[in-house]
Amino acid sequence: MDAFEMHDRLQYRFGQRSAINYVLVMDEQPKLYSFLPPLEFQNHIIRFLSFVPKDLLQISESLSFYELVQRNGLDDPYRFHVKYSVNLNEYLDFMPKNRPYLFFVDMKSTIIGDIIKQLTASHCALRFHYCFNGTKDDEIVLPNQVSGTGHFLRLLYEGQQELFKLMGVVSRYLAPEAAIGWSGFYDFPVFVPAQSNYRIANTITGNFDYSIHEETDTITEKEIISNTEAPKQAHAEPKSFIRQQQIVEQADKIDFFAETCFEEKLINPVHEIEPFLSTLILVLPFQNPDVKAFLHETTSSEIKEYLSDLDFEQTENYIHQGKAPKSAQALLFNSKLIGLKTQFLDDIAFLHSSFLTSPVVRLPAQGKTMYRALSFFRSEAAGRLTAPGNRGKVLKTIQSFGQQLRRRILSADLMEKLREENRQIVAISDLPIEWTDIDGVPFCFTHDICRLPETGLHGLMANFVSHEQWRYTIPPDILTKTLVVFGSDEAAFQRWYPGVRKVSEKNGVVIRECLTISALKAAVEECRPHLLIIDSHGGYDAATKSSVLYIGREKLTGDLVVELKIAAPLVFLSACSTAPTYGTIDTIANAFFEVGALAVTTTYLPISVDIGSILYIRLLNNLTTAAKSPMHQNWLAFISHLLRTSAVGAANRQYYLKHPDDKAASAEAQVKDYTYLLSFYERRKIYDSMLKGPGPKLANSLPEFLFYSILGRADLIKFECWEDEFRRKNEH
Numbered sequence: 001m002d003a004f005e006m007h008d009r010l011q012y013r014f015g016q017r018s019a020i021n022y023v024l025v026m027d028e029q030p031k032l033y034s035f036l037p038p039l040e041f042q043n044h045i046i047r048f049l050s051f052v053p054k055d056l057l058q059i060s061e062s063l064s065f066y067e068l069v070q071r072n073g074l075d076d077p078y079r080f081h082v083k084y085s086v087n088l089n090e091y092l093d094f095m096p097k098n099r100p101y102l103f104f105v106d107m108k109s110t111i112i113g114d115i116i117k118q119l120t121a122s123h124c125a126l127r128f129h130y131c132f133n134g135t136k137d138d139e140i141v142l143p144n145q146v147s148g149t150g151h152f153l154r155l156l157y158e159g160q161q162e163l164f165k166l167m168g169v170v171s172r173y174l175a176p177e178a179a180i181g182w183s184g185f186y187d188f189p190v191f192v193p194a195q196s197n198y199r200i201a202n203t204i205t206g207n208f209d210y211s212i213h214e215e216t217d218t219i220t221e222k223e224i225i226s227n228t229e230a231p232k233q234a235h236a237e238p239k240s241f242i243r244q245q246q247i248v249e250q251a252d253k254i255d256f257f258a259e260t261c262f263e264e265k266l267i268n269p270v271h272e273i274e275p276f277l278s279t280l281i282l283v284l285p286f287q288n289p290d291v292k293a294f295l296h297e298t299t300s301s302e303i304k305e306y307l308s309d310l311d312f313e314q315t316e317n318y319i320h321q322g323k324a325p326k327s328a329q330a331l332l333f334n335s336k337l338i339g340l341k342t343q344f345l346d347d348i349a350f351l352h353s354s355f356l357t358s359p360v361v362r363l364p365a366q367g368k369t370m371y372r373a374l375s376f377f378r379s380e381a382a383g384r385l386t387a388p389g390n391r392g393k394v395l396k397t398i399q400s401f402g403q404q405l406r407r408r409i410l411s412a413d414l415m416e417k418l419r420e421e422n423r424q425i426v427a428i429s430d431l432p433i434e435w436t437d438i439d440g441v442p443f444c445f446t447h448d449i450c451r452l453p454e455t456g457l458h459g460l461m462a463n464f465v466s467h468e469q470w471r472y473t474i475p476p477d478i479l480t481k482t483l484v485v486f487g488s489d490e491a492a493f494q495r496w497y498p499g500v501r502k503v504s505e506k507n508g509v510v511i512r513e514c515l516t517i518s519a520l521k522a523a524v525e526e527c528r529p530h531l532l533i534i535d536s537h538g539g540y541d542a543a544t545k546s547s548v549l550y551i552g553r554e555k556l557t558g559d560l561v562v563e564l565k566i567a568a569p570l571v572f573l574s575a576c577s578t579a580p581t582y583g584t585i586d587t588i589a590n591a592f593f594e595v596g597a598l599a600v601t602t603t604y605l606p607i608s609v610d611i612g613s614i615l616y617i618r619l620l621n622n623l624t625t626a627a628k629s630p631m632h633q634n635w636l637a638f639i640s641h642l643l644r645t646s647a648v649g650a651a652n653r654q655y656y657l658k659h660p661d662d663k664a665a666s667a668e669a670q671v672k673d674y675t676y677l678l679s680f681y682e683r684r685k686i687y688d689s690m691l692k693g694p695g696p697k698l699a700n701s702l703p704e705f706l707f708y709s710i711l712g713r714a715d716l717i718k719f720e721c722w723e724d725e726f727r728r729k730n731e732h
Contacts, residue, residue, distance in 0.1 A: 006596045009481075009530050009569055010470040013076065017167055018056040021079045021099055022049060023091075025115060026106035028084040034456025034586075035291050036337070037344035040082055041461065043132065045104050046347035050199040051149040053208065054078045054354060056100060059157065060174035062206030066257060066357070070267050071730045073723060075716055077354040077468050085109050092122040098167050101127045102152060105142065107134035116141050125159060126166050128152060150211040157210065178207040181253070189250055191243050193318070193362040196350050197250030204257050204357060238315040241411030244364075248414050251359035254278070255421075258357075268729040270630050270722055273679045277423040278356040279715050283349050284409065284429035285342065287312045287367035288455050290545055290585050303333070310334050313367030316408065322367065341457065348460045349428060352452075355467065355716060358426070363409040366431060370408075373401045374582040377432075377605060379540035379547075395703045402437035415439065418447070422680040424636055424715045425449040428460065432581045432604055435706060440691075442706060445647070446683045448640035450599070450714040453579070459590055467713050472569040472598050474635065474719045475530070476628045479620065480508035483529035483568070487514055487536025487551045487575075496613035500535075503620045515552030521564045532568035533616055538575030538588075538603065546586045547578050558591030567595040570635065570717070574616045576606035579709055589711055599635055599712035611704050615646050630722040631678075636714035641677060647705040648673045648686070651696035664695035 029039035054077070057065045068074075083091045095101070109115055119129060119142055129142035130152065146152040156163070157176060164171040178186070186207060189198055202208065234243055255277055261267045262276040269276060291307055311322030312334070320338075325331045342365075349360045376397050406415065419439050425447050427433040433451065434444035443449060452460055475481070484500055486493065504511050512523035524532065537550040541557070549556040556566075571592045579589040579602040589602040619642055625631065632638040648670060656665040663669060676682040690698045 006528075006567060006569065009528065010472050013467075013469055013471050015076045015079055016055060016074075017099060017169055019054060019076060019079050019099070020052070020056060021081070021095075021101045022104070023101060024080070024082045024104045024106075025085060025088055025109070025119075026082070027109050027111075028086070031458075034458055035288065035341075037340050037457050038461060041344060041347065042340060045132065046080075046351060047343075048104070048130070048149060049078055049080060050196065050350050051209065052102075052152060053203060053206075056156065056160075056163070056174065058203060058206055059153070059160075059176055059208070060172075060206070061177075062204060063179045063257070066204050067261060067266055069357075070258070070261055073718075073726050073730075075355045077464070078351060080351065080468065081465075085111050085115055088115060089118050092118060097124065097126075099126065100156075100163060100167070102146075103127065103129045105129055105131045107131050107138065124166065125162050128155060147212065150209050153208050153210045154212070176206065176208065176210060178202075179205040181205060185253060189246050191246045191318075193243075193346065194246040194250045196346055196353070196360045196362075197247065197254060200350070200353055200357065200359065201250065201253040204254065234317050235319055238317050238319040238321075240317050241414070243318050244316075244361075244411045244414060247361050248411070248417060251280070251361060251417075254357065254359040270633070270725045270729060273422075273681070274633055275423045275680070277421055278358045279424045279426050280421075281349050281353055281358050281360045282425060282427045282429070282433065283345050283360065283362040284427060284431055284433055285345060285362075285365035286370075286430045286454060287365070288430060288585065289368075289371055289582075305330065310337070311368060312338050312365060313369060314364040316364055316411075318364050344457060345428060345454070345460075348464065351461075351464050352426065352428075352713070355713070361414065366405075366408065370405070370431070373404050374431075376401070377580070378582045379577055379580045379584065380542075395699055395706075398435050398442070398703065398706055399437065401432075402435040402442060405431065405433075405435070406437045410436070418443070423447070424634075426713065426715060427451045428454060430454045430581065432709065434709060441684050441687045444640070444706070445644060445687050446680065448636045448715070450636050450710040450712060452713075453587070453590060453711065455585065456590075459593060463593060463712060466593070466596070466598060467716055470598075472530075472717050473723060474570075474627060474717065476721060477508075478530055478627050479503075479623055480510075481530035482509045482533065482620070482623075483523060483527045483531070484509055484511045484533045484616075484620075485514050485520060485523060485535065485551075486511065487520070487534055487549065489513075489515060489552070492609040493535065493613070496609070496617070499613075499617050500620070503617065507620070507624055509620055517551050517554045517556055517560060517564070520551050520556070520566060524566050524568070529568045531570040531572065532566075533572045533574060533619075535574045535613065535616065538573070538578045538606075540577060540580065540584070544586070545584050547580060547584060547588045549573070549575055549578065549588055556588070558586060558588045558594075561588060561591035562594045565595050567592065567597060569596070569598045571597045571600040572616060572619065573600065573602050574607075574612045576603060578602040579711065580604060593712065597712065599710065599714040599717055601639055601708060601710050603707050604709055605707040607704050607707050608702065611646070611650060611702065614649070615642065615704075618642060618646070618649075627719065628721055630719065630725040632719060633722050634715050634719065635717040636710060638719075639710050639714065643705040643708055644677050644683065645674045647698060647703065648677070648690070648696070650701040650704065651690055651698055654700040655696035662695070669695075 024045055123143045128144040128146055130146050160174050161171055189195055258277050313322060315321055325334055353360050427449060430453055434449050436443040452463055486497060503509055510527050514520040514523055539548050541548050579587040581604050589600045592600045626638055652665055652670045659665050673686055690696055
C-alpha cells in the first residue's frame with residue numbers, strides 16, 4: 001500500500017491551474033543499491049527545474065505571487081512526476097487538458113518511437129517537450145520542443161494569451177521582470193552548494209534567463225578567473241568556514257522576503273510567537289560505515305574492494321579529505337559515487353525547498369572522524385549507556401557528541417543565525433543533528449526539527465513524491481481516528497494501560513491488544529487509523545543490521561510492515577531503538593514511509609517503559625486540545641513541544657521526590673515552564689536554568705527527550721483548526 005491506497009485519509013494536492021507540471025518520461029530503471037541515487041535522477045533534469053518557475057504567474061510580478069502564496073498559507077511544490085514509458089499512454093488519457101506541461105523525454109528509451117507518436121497525438125499548445133540523452137545533431141521530433149530553459153521561458157512568454165485561453169482563466173499580460181534587490185543581490189556565487197539558494201531567490205524575484213541555450217554557454221574571462229581562484233583559496237584555508245559564508249549569504253537573501261512580509265504586516269500570524277521564516281533545510285551528508293552491508297552476494301569483488309577504500313569526508317571549508325584509494329580505478333569509482341550522491345542531495349534539497357520557498361544549507365560531509373563519537377550510541381552498546389545508573393553520563397556523552405559535530409559543521413556566523421532565528425528545521429541526514437550543540441543547548445530543545453534519513457537515497461525522492469501528490473490535515477476528531485496498539489503483555493507495560501483506557505473512554509481513542517502480527521494486521525485493516533501508536537518492545541537484528549518491533553513474542557520487520565501494509569499517515573513508535581543512528585543500514589521506521597506514512601516519530605536509543613508510556617499518554621491528552629484549538633501550527637511543532645516539556649516533567653518528578661515542599665517542584669511551576677516553552681525566545685533560558693540554576697536538574701533524570709527523532713516532513717502536516725484561523729486572520 002502507498003499513499004494512494006490511503007486516499008480516504010488524505011487529500012489530493014490539486015494545486016493551482018497556472019502551476020506548470022513537469023513530467024519525466026523514461027523506461028523503468030533497474031533498482032540499484034540504496035546508497036546510490038536512483039538511475040532516473042542521474043541526469044540534469046532536476047537542475048533544469050531550478051532555472052524555471054513552478055507557476056506561470058511567477059514570470060510577472062513575482063513578488064506579488066510570493067505574497068499571495070504566503071498570505072494564503074499555500075505549500076505547493078514543483079509539480080514533478082516520473083512516468084515510465086510503458087504507462088505513458090494511460091497517463092496521457094487521464095491528465096487534465098487545461099494545465100501547462102513540460103515533458104522531459106529520454107531519447108534512449110527502448111520505445112522512443114512509440115513515445116514520440118503518443119506525445120504528438122495528444123499534443124495541444126499547453127504541452128511542451130524537452131529531449132535529453134540524444135545527440136546535438138538530433139532533429140526536432142516533437143511539437144513545442146524546447147532546447148533549454150531559456151527557450152522554454154520564451155515560448156511561455158510569447159504564447160501566454162493562447163495558454164490562458166486554453167487554461168480557461170482570465171487573461172493577463174505577463175511581462176518578464178526581476179524585482180529590484182540590493183547591490184550585489186544578483187551576483188552569481190562560484191561555490192556550487194550556494195547556487196541552490198541563488199536560484200531559489202531568483203524564483204522569488206522573477207529573475208529568469210530567457211536567452212537561448214547556446215547563448216548561455218559562453219564563459220567570461222572574469223568567470224574563468226573566479227572559478228580558478230576560489231578553489232585555491234579554499235585549499236589554502238581548509239579549516240576555515242569561508243565557503244559556508246557564501247551559502248549563508250544566499251540564504252539570507254531568501255529570508256529577506258519573509259522578514260519583509262512580517263515587518264510590513266502583510267501576513268497576520270495566528271500567534272505572534274510563531275516562526276515567520278520558512279523552514280530551513282540542512283543537508284548533512286554522512287558516509288555510512290556499514291555501506292558494504294548493502295551489497296548483494298553477486299556484487300563483483302572489484303566493487304567490494306573499491307568501497308572498502310571509500311573514505312569521504314570534508315573539512316570545515318568543504319575540502320575533501322581522507323586517504324587516497326589504492327588504485328586509479330578505485331579513485332575514479334569513488335569520485336563518481338561521491339559526485340552522484342552530492343548532486344542528488346542538492347537536487348532533492350531543492351525539490352523539498354519548493355514547498356515553502358526554503359533556504360538550503362549543505363554542511364560539510366562527515367565520515368570516519370565521527371565514527372568513534374557515534375560508536376557510543378551503536379545498538380549493541382546503547383542499552384548500557386541509557387541504563388538508570390548512567391543518567392549523568394548519557395547527557396554528557398550526547399553533549400560531547402553535539403559539541404564535536406558543531407565544531408565540524410557550523411561557522412560562528414551560521415551558529416549565530418541558528419541561535420537567533422525562530423524557525424523550523426528539516427534535516428537531510430543520517431546523523432542525529434538534533435543533538436548539535438548550539439551555544440550550550442541541544443538544537444532540538446530550541447528548534448522544531450524533523451529529519452529525512454539519507455540512507456537509502458531512494459527514500460528521499462519517495463518522501464517528496466508523497467507530499468507533492470497528497471496533503472494530510474489533522475482533523476478536530478483525530479482522537480476517534482487514533483489506534484493505540486498494546487504490543488506487550490509484560491507487567492511493566494500493563495501498569496500503564498489503565499491510563500490509556502481512561503483517555504479512550506473520554507475521547508474515543510481505539511485500543512487493540514495485539515500479541516501477534518496477524519492481530520496487528522487485522523486491527524489496522526479494521527480501524528484504518530489516521531494516527532497509529534505502537535507501544536511495544538523494539539530491538540536490533542544483527543543479521544540484517546536493521547531495527548525491529550516485537551508484537552508479543554513475534555518479530556515485526558520492515559519487510560513485514562510493507563508486505564502487510566501496516567500504515568497510517570501519522571505513526572508514533574513507543575519502543576526502544578526503532579531508528580538507531582549507528583550500525584544499521586535500514587530501520588523499521590523507514591518501512592512505514594514505504595506504505596504511505598507521512599511522518600514517523602521514532603527513537604535513536606532505548607527508552608524506559610515508564611517515561612515512554614507517560615509521553616504517549618500526554619500526547620493523547622494534549623491532542624484533545626491541540627486538535628480543536630489553534631495552539632500549534634503543525635505536527636512538528638506539536639511533537640517537538642511534547643518532547644521538550646517531557647524533559648521539564650521528568651526533571652520535576654525527580655526533584656519533587658527529594659523536595660516535595662519546594663515551590664520549584666510545584667504543579668504551578670511546571671505548568672508555567674510548559675507554557676513558556678511554546679515560545680522560541682524562552683526555551684534557552686529554561687534549559688540553562690535546568691542545567692545550572694537551582695531547582696529541578698536535567699542531569700538527575702534520563703534525557704529521553706533527546707532519544708526521539710521525528711522523521712518525514714512533519715512541518716507540512718498542519719492542524720485543520722490552525723489553518724482555519726490563519727485564513728480568517730488573512731482575509732483581505
